[in-house]
Amino acid sequence: MSSLFGNFFANWDRYRKSIEDPGYRDYENMWAMAIDLGSCIGCNACSTACYAENNLATVGEDRFLARQSMGWMRVERYWDEPSLGASDPDSQERGGSFLPMMCQQCNAAPCEPVCPVGATYNNEGGLNAQIYNRCIGSRYCANNCPYRVRYFNFYSYDKDAWPAPLNRQLNPDISVRDKGVMEKCTFCIQRIRAAKDDAAREGRALRDGDVTTACQQTCPTQAIVFGDLQDPESRVRKAWDAHQVRLGTTEQKKTNPALRGYRVFEELNTESCVIYLERVRDTDV
Amino acid sequence: MSDPVHVKDINEDIAWAKINADVLRSMKNPRLGYWIAIAVSIAALSVGVAGEVYQYNVGMGPAGLNTSHMWDLYISSFVFWIGMSHSGTLLSAILHIVHADWRKPIYRFAEAMTTFSLLTAGLFPILHLGRVWNMHWVVPYFSDRGIWPNFTSPLMWDAFAITTYLISSALFLFVGMIPDLAICRDNAASGWRLRLYTFLALGWRGDDRQWRNFRVTYLVIACFLIPLAVSVHSIVAMDFSMSIMPGWHVTTFPPYFVAGALYSGCAAIISLFLLLRYLMKFEEYMTFPILDKVCKLTFVIAMVWSYLNLIEFASVWYGHDIPAKEVLIAKASGPYSPFFWGMIAFGMVLPFSLLSKKIRRSLLLLFVISLLLNTGMWLERWMIVTPTLSLGFHPFAWNTMWPGWVEWGIELGSFGWFGLLFLIFVKVFPSVSMYEVKEMVYHRKHVVFDDVEAEIAKLYPIVDPKARGAAQTPDLGRP
Ligand code: SF4
Ligand code: SF4
Numbered sequence: 191m192s193s194l195f196g197n198f199f200a201n202w203d204r205y206r207k208s209i210e211d212p213g214y215r216d217y218e219n220m221w222a223m224a225i226d227l228g229s230c231i232g233c234n235a236c237s238t239a240c241y242a243e244n245n246l247a248t249v250g251e252d253r254f255l256a257r258q259s260m261g262w263m264r265v266e267r268y269w270d271e272p273s274l275g276a277s278d279p280d281s282q283e284r285g286g287s288f289l290p291m292m293c294q295q296c297n298a299a300p301c302e303p304v305c306p307v308g309a310t311y312n313n314e315g316g317l318n319a320q321i322y323n324r325c326i327g328s329r330y331c332a333n334n335c336p337y338r339v340r341y342f343n344f345y346s347y348d349k350d351a352w353p354a355p356l357n358r359q360l361n362p363d364i365s366v367r368d369k370g371v372m373e374k375c376t377f378c379i380q381r382i383r384a385a386k387d388d389a390a391r392e393g394r395a396l397r398d399g400d401v402t403t404a405c406q407q408t409c410p411t412q413a414i415v416f417g418d419l420q421d422p423e424s425r426v427r428k429a430w431d432a433h434q435v436r437l438g439t440t441e442q443k444k445t446n447p448a449l450r451g452y453r454v455f456e457e458l459n460t461e462s463c464v465i466y467l468e469r470v471r472d473t474d475v
Numbered sequence: 476m477s478d479p480v481h482v483k484d485i486n487e488d489i490a491w492a493k494i495n496a497d498v499l500r501s502m503k504n505p506r507l508g509y510w511i512a513i514a515v516s517i518a519a520l521s522v523g524v525a526g527e528v529y530q531y532n533v534g535m536g537p538a539g540l541n542t543s544h545m546w547d548l549y550i551s552s553f554v555f556w557i558g559m560s561h562s563g564t565l566l567s568a569i570l571h572i573v574h575a576d577w578r579k580p581i582y583r584f585a586e587a588m589t590t591f592s593l594l595t596a597g598l599f600p601i602l603h604l605g606r607v608w609n610m611h612w613v614v615p616y617f618s619d620r621g622i623w624p625n626f627t628s629p630l631m632w633d634a635f636a637i638t639t640y641l642i643s644s645a646l647f648l649f650v651g652m653i654p655d656l657a658i659c660r661d662n663a664a665s666g667w668r669l670r671l672y673t674f675l676a677l678g679w680r681g682d683d684r685q686w687r688n689f690r691v692t693y694l695v696i697a698c699f700l701i702p703l704a705v706s707v708h709s710i711v712a713m714d715f716s717m718s719i720m721p722g723w724h725v726t727t728f729p730p731y732f733v734a735g736a737l738y739s740g741c742a743a744i745i746s747l748f749l750l751l752r753y754l755m756k757f758e759e760y761m762t763f764p765i766l767d768k769v770c771k772l773t774f775v776i777a778m779v780w781s782y783l784n785l786i787e788f789a790s791v792w793y794g795h796d797i798p799a800k801e802v803l804i805a806k807a808s809g810p811y812s813p814f815f816w817g818m819i820a821f822g823m824v825l826p827f828s829l830l831s832k833k834i835r836r837s838l839l840l841l842f843v844i845s846l847l848l849n850t851g852m853w854l855e856r857w858m859i860v861t862p863t864l865s866l867g868f869h870p871f872a873w874n875t876m877w878p879g880w881v882e883w884g885i886e887l888g889s890f891g892w893f894g895l896l897f898l899i900f901v902k903v904f905p906s907v908s909m910y911e912v913k914e915m916v917y918h919r920k921h922v923v924f925d926d927v928e929a930e931i932a933k934l935y936p937i938v939d940p941k942a943r944g945a946a947q948t949p950d951l952g953r954p
Contacts, residue, residue, distance in 0.1 A: 257541035257874065266871045291871070300719045306634070307612045308625035324622075326612055327535070327605015328630055329545035333864060334718045338543060338872035342605065344536035369534035370605025455868055458719060 219396070220297075220316035220419035220437075221377050222463040223403075224429035224451070225290055228470050229413035230265075232288035236405035236414065237263040240292075242359070243378060243404035245366050247347030258344045262375040263292040263405055287469050290405070290414075293318060293339045293375035294454065294462030297437065301331035301340065309372070315382060316419070316463060320374055327370040336455050337462075340374045343367050377416070378403040398424040419463070435465045484577045484764045484915070491913050494760075498655075498905045499662055501755040505902060508754055516894035523888010526881040527602055535605055539879025543872045544864045548882040549603035550714075551856040552889060554732070555739065556596030557637070557711050558852065562740025563589025563644065564704040567651070568697040577768050579911040580760040584751060584897075585744050586648040587906065591896040592743075593641045595889050600633060602885060629713045636710040640703055647696045653679050653689065654910040671903075687935055708733045715859065721798035722806075722863035727790065731783040738780045738822075739852035741773040745845035747897075749838055751906060760907050763836060770829045770841070773848070777826035784823070784855075798868055806862045810875045814854050815862075821851025 240246060240263040247260045266289040299318045302310050309324035310331055332340040346369040352360060360366060363380040367373050378401075385400040398417050406414040417426035419437070430436070433451025434444045438461065442452070450468040505513075530538060540547055563586040570578040601610050613634045615623050624631050657679035660672035679685060709729035716728040725731075748769065752761040791799045806815045825847055828834050834841065866873050878886075900906065 253536065256536075256539075257543065258536060259542070268871075289871075291869075303625070303627040304629065304718065305625055306628040306630035308623075324612070325606070326609045328600075328603070329540075329605065330628070330630055330714075330718075332542070332545040333720065336719065336868040338867060338869045341542060342540075342545060343534065344540065345534040370607075372605070458868070 216314075217316045217420065218314045219382075219421075220463065221295065221382065221401075222316075222417065222419040222426050222430065222465075223377070223406075224415045224426050224433075224465045224467065226413045226415075226467040227287065227289065228450075228467060229411040230288045230290060230409075230469075231411055232265055232267060232286065233410060234265050235408045235410060236290055237261050237265055239404040239408035240375070243361055243364075243381075244376075245360050245364055247343070247351035247366075249345075249347060250350065253344070258342075260341045260343075260347075260373070262339070262341060262373070263290060264339075265290050289466070291337060291339060291454075292405075292464075293377075294337055294460065294464045295375075295377060297461035297463065298459060300334045300336065300458070300460060304330040304334050306330070315379075317377055317379060317382075318374075319376060319379065320372065322365060322367050322371050322373065325371045327372060329372060331372060336458055336460065340372055343369045343371045343373065345369055429467075430465060433465065433467065437461055437463075484580075484762060489759060489912075489916055491916070494909055494912050494916075495658060495662070497757075497759065498907050498909050499659070501757065501907070502659075502902055502905065506754070509898065509902070512754075512894065513898050516891045516898060519887045519891025520895055521888075521891070522884045523886075523891060526884030526888065530602075530881050530885075531607060537879050537881040539877060539882055541874075541876060543867065543874055544861065544876040546603070546860055546864065547876065548857070548878045548886050549599045551853075551860040552886055553596050553599035553603075554711055554856045554859070555853050556592045556599070556889065556893075557708060558732070558736035558739045558856070559592035559743050560589045560596065560640070560644070560740065561704055561708060561733070561736035562744050563587070563648075564700050565737050565740065566744065567647065568700045568704075571697050572694070572701075576915055577765050579915045580757075580762075580907050581744070581748060581765060581769070582911075583648075583652070583904075583908045584747055584901070584906045585740075586644065586651065587897060587900045587904070588740075588743060588747060589644045590641070590648050591893050591900070593637065593644060594896065595893045597637050597641065598889065598892070600630070600637075629710065629717045632710045633714060636707045640707045643696065643700055643703055647693075647700055649675070650689070650693055650696060651908065652904060653677060654681065655905045655908060657681065658909055659905065683935070690935060704736075705733055708736045720863050720867060721796060722791075722802035722866075723859070724799070725787055725791070727783055727787050731780070731787060734776060734780040734783050735852060735855060738773070738776045739849050741769065741776055742845045742848035742852065745769055745773065745841060746849070749842045749845075751901065753838075755901065755906065757907060760912060766841070767835050770835045773845075774826050774829040777822070777829075777848070781823045781826075798866070802863055802866050805866050806858060809862070811858065811862050811865075815858055818851050818854040818858055821847045822855055823851075825851065 241248065241261065244262060246262060249259050253259065267286045268289065269286050295316065295318050297312065297316060299310075299312065302312060302318065306328055307324055307326055309321045309326070311319055311321075313319040327342070329342055332338075332342060348366060348368070361380070363384070381403065382401050386396060389396045389400060396418070398421055401416065403414070403416050406416045415426050415429055417424035419427050419430060421427060430451065433449045434446075435442050435451040435453060442456070450470070451465045452468065453462050453465055455462075538547070538549075563582070566578050566585040567582040570582070601607060604610055612622075613624050613631055615626075653676060656672050656676040660669065660676045663669040663672055709732065712728035712732035715723035716725055718724060745766070748761055748766060751757055788803060791803050794800075805811070825844060828844060834844070861876065865875050
C-alpha cells in the first residue's frame with residue numbers, strides 16, 4: 191500500500207501533466223497514420239488484407255446483412271449532393287468518395303474508461319490495445335466509440351469462417367477470437383512486436399519503415415502512411431507536420447487554408463492518431 | 476367530509492384476531508386463479524430460459540444486436556426493472572419516516588416487489604454479457620493474478636450499487652416481517668412451514684426489548700435505504716450520461732431516472748394492489764382511500780417526471796449540440812416515432828386521468844391505466860437506449876434495428892420470473908403486514924393525533940440505562 195502511494199507521489203510530476211504537453215505519458219512510440227483520400231480509389235484491398243492478417247472471420251451473407259460483420263477496416267463510400275440542374279437529379283457525375291475507417295487509436299479514447307474490466311487500455315505505443323482474454327463482452331466500449339469501429343463476435347465463427355483447408359492460412363501470430371469477445375483494429379500490433387524484437391536482437395533502434403501494417407502494405411496507391419509520431423524523421427510525422435495537425439489541440443491552427451490534413455471528430459477531443467488528407471477534386475468537371 | 480369513501484383508510488372495528496385470520500387465510504389454499512397465474516409465469520419463464528440457453532451456446536447473434544446497436548432490450552429492461560424496484564423504498568422507507576399511516580396495509584407487497592424486481596433487474600446485465608461465464612470479473616475479489624476491475628467504469632458502479640441495494644432491501648423486507656413471521660410460526664401446525672417460520676422469526680416473542688430493538692433497526696435501515704435508492708438509480712443513469720453519445724450525455728439523467736423509477740414503481744403498485752385485492756380478498760385492508768392516495772402520489776410523481784423529461788428535450792434543443800438534436804428529432808419523427816409518441820401519450824398525458832375521482836374509484840379502469848403507465852415507462856427506457864445507438868456521431872453507421880426472438884423471449888421470461896417469485900411470496904409470507912395494520916386500527920381508535928411522538932413514547936418506553944435493574948421491564952424469564 192505504502193509503495194503504491196509512494197510511487198504516486200514520487201511520480202506526481204508525470205501524472206499531473208496536462209494533455210497539452212506533448213508526450214504527456216511516457217510513450218515508447220506513438221503509432222500513427224496518415225491516409226491520403228486523394229489517392230484512395232476505394233478498391234477495398236486494405237480491408238481484405240486486414241481480414242487475412244488478423245484472422246478476421248468472414249461471417250457470410252446473412253450475418254453481413256444483419257450488420258454483424260467483422261471487418262476491422264471498412265471503406266466507407268459517400269456521394270456528393272446530386273448535381274443541381276442535371277437532367278437526372280440523382281445522377282452522380284463525379285462518383286463517390288471513399289473514407290477508409292478503422293480504429294483511430296485515440297489517445298483519450300472514450301472506449302477505455304467505460305470498460306468494466308479494463309480489457310481495453312492505452313499501451314506504451316500509444317495504441318488502444320484490446321485484451322481479448324480479459325473481455326467479458328459488455329459492449330459498452332462499442333457504444334461509446336464515436337467512430338463505430340469496434341466489432342463484436344456475435345457467434346463462434348471458427349467452424350464456418352475457415353473450413354479446412356482454409357484454417358491453414360490463419361496467421362499464427364494472432365489469436366482467433368471466440369464468441370462474446372470485442373475486437374478491433376490494433377495497427378497490426380503483432381507486426382509491431384515482431385519488428386521491435388528484430389531490432390532488439392540486432393541491437394539497434396526501430397527505424398521508420400520497419401513496421402508496415404497489412405493495409406499499408408497492400409494499398410495499391412500508397413494512400414496509407416504509417417509510422418511513429420515521436421520520430422521526427424518518420425514519414426508519418428512529416429505528413430502530420432506538413433499539414434500542421436498536432437496532437438493535443440482541438441482546433442488545428444493552420445496558417446495555410448490549402449492544407450488538407452484533418453482528423454475525424456476532432457471536436458470530441460479523442461486525440462485520434464489518424465489523419466486524413468482531404469480529397470482534391472477538379473471542381474470544373 | 477360528506478363523501479364516506481374518503482373518511483377512513485381502514486375500518487377501525489376490525490378485530491385483531493380477524494386481521495390475523497384474514498392474512499393467514501390468504502396464505503393457504505390457493506385458488507384456481509392462482510394456479511393459472513403460476514402456470515402462465517412458468518411458461519413465460521421457460522421461454523426466457525430457452526432463449527438464454529440458446530444464446531449461451533450460440534452467441535449473442537440471435538438477439539438481433541448488430542455493430543451499431545450493441546445494447547438494446549436487455550439494457551432497457553434492466554433500467555425498467557431497476558425502476559420498478561424504487562416504489563417499495565418510497566412507500567416503506569419514506570412514508571415510514573414521515574409517519575404516513577396509510578402505507579401500512581400495502582407496503583409489504585411493495586417491498587417484496589422491490590426485492591424481486593431487483594432480482595430480475597440484476598439478471599439483465601449478466602445475461603447481456605458476451606461471456607456470461609466471466610461475469611465475476613466485474614467484482615474486485617482478491618486473486619493471485621492481481622487483476623482488478625476498472626473502477627472508472629459505470630458498469631462497475633452498477634455492480635456495487637445493485638448488490639448493495641438488493642441486500643439492503645431484502646434485509647428491510649425481512650426485518651419488517653419478523654413480528655409477522657412469529658405470528659405465522661405460532662399458527663403453523665407442523666411441517667416445513669413451522670420449521671421455516673421458526674427459523675426466520677429469530678425467536679421473536681414480542682417483549683418490550685425486542686420491540687424497541689426492532690423499531691430502531693427498522694428505522695435505521697429505512698434511513699439508510701432512501702439515499703441508497705437515489706444513488707442506485709443515479710448510477711444506472713450514469714451508465715448513459717457518463718458516455719459521450721449524443722442523446723445519452725445529459726446531465727439531467729440522474730434525477731430524471733430517479734423520478735421515472737418512482738413513477739413506474741407507483742404504477743406497478745397500483746396494478747399489484749388491485750390484483751392482490753382481488754386474488755387474496757383483501758378488500759378490507761386494501762381500501763379505496765388508500766388506493767386514492769397512491770393514485771395521487773402517482774400523479775404527482777408523473778408530473779415531476781414529465782417536467783424533467785421536458786427539461787431534457789429543451790436543453791438538448793436549445794443547447795444546439797447538432798448530433799444530440801438530430802437524435803431528438805429522429806425520436807419524434809423518425810422510424811421510432813410511434814414508440815416515442817406512445818411514451819408521451821402513456822407517460823405524460825394519461826396520468827391526468829388520475830385526477831378524476833370517478834377513474835380513481837373504478838377498479839378495472841385503474842388497472843388498465845396502471846398497466847398503460849408502465850407500458851409508457853417501458854417505452855421510455857427503450858427510447859433512451861435504442862435511437863441513440865441508431866444515430867451516433869458517425870453517419871455511416873446510422874440505421875435502425877428490431878430485437879430478435881431471443882431478446883423478446885428473455886424479456887418475456889423476465890416477467891415470468893418476477894411473477895413467479897411474487898406469486899410464491901404471497902403464499903409463503905404474509906403480504907399484508909399484520910402487526911402494522913393492528914397498530915393502525917389501534918391508533919385510529921385510541922391515539923390523539925396531534926402528539927404522535929408522545930403516544931409512541933408511551934407505547935414503547937425507552938428505558939433509562941441508569942435506571943436499569945429498577946425493574947422497569949417485567950422479567951419475562953429471558954436469559
Ligand atoms: S476509434 Fe473507437 S475503438 Fe478506437 S480508440 Fe477511439 S474510441 Fe476506441
Ligand atoms: S487499399 Fe488503399 S486505395 Fe484501396 S481502399 Fe484501401 S486505402 Fe483506398
